[in-house]
Amino acid sequence: MMVVGWKTVAATALAAALLSSGATWAGAAWMMRERQAPSLHDIVHEQLRLSPEQDRRLDAIEARFAAERPALEAEVRTANRELGAAIAANRGDTPEVQAAVDHFHGAMGDLQKATIAHVFEMRSVLTPEQATVFDAAVAESLSRDAG
Structure with missing residues (x-):
């Protein structure tokens, strides 16, 4: 054994x-x-049959937004940390907490506005037929993200 x-x-x-x-x-x-589900980027570049000119223009639009987005996201994270610190320091709904909430909402709003502007800028490059597919993908993405 x-x-x-x-x-x-x-x-x-x-x-x-x-x-x-x-x-x-x-x-x-x-x-x-x-x-x-496929991302908006995937739909645009794989399903819309872009012309070389459209592809070039969209690449430039995406590059600009990719450069802008990190700063907007960093501001959201900063505002979120400020909100956490204000809640921890004040232990109640004080003017300091409300100021931090307002900062957070402003930062989130700026990110959302920039994202929507980016989406519409991308859409402006598309043909009407492509825009129909794009619009449906945007609407589905927003509905899916809403839960």
Whole structure:
């Protein structure tokens, strides 16, 4: 009869746990990727049959927004941290908390306005037929994100 030491049992259990966790994570990542609807970028560049000129113009629009967006998102994160600090410091609905809420709403509003302007700028490059597909994709994306 063979006696298995506790170290062997522990190593086997650890290996099984790691393999199980890795397989679960990989499966979940695959499922999320499979269930995710195509992005607006994918729809524009893969389904609309853009002309070379449209593609060039859209690339320039996307590059400008990609440069602008990080600062807007950083301001939202800053405002969110300020709100957290104001709530922690004041422990109630004070003028300081309301000022932080207003800052957060303003930052979120600026990001949303810039995003919508970006979407309409992209749309301006499209033909009427392409714009119909694009509009439907935008509406679906907004409805999906709303839950």
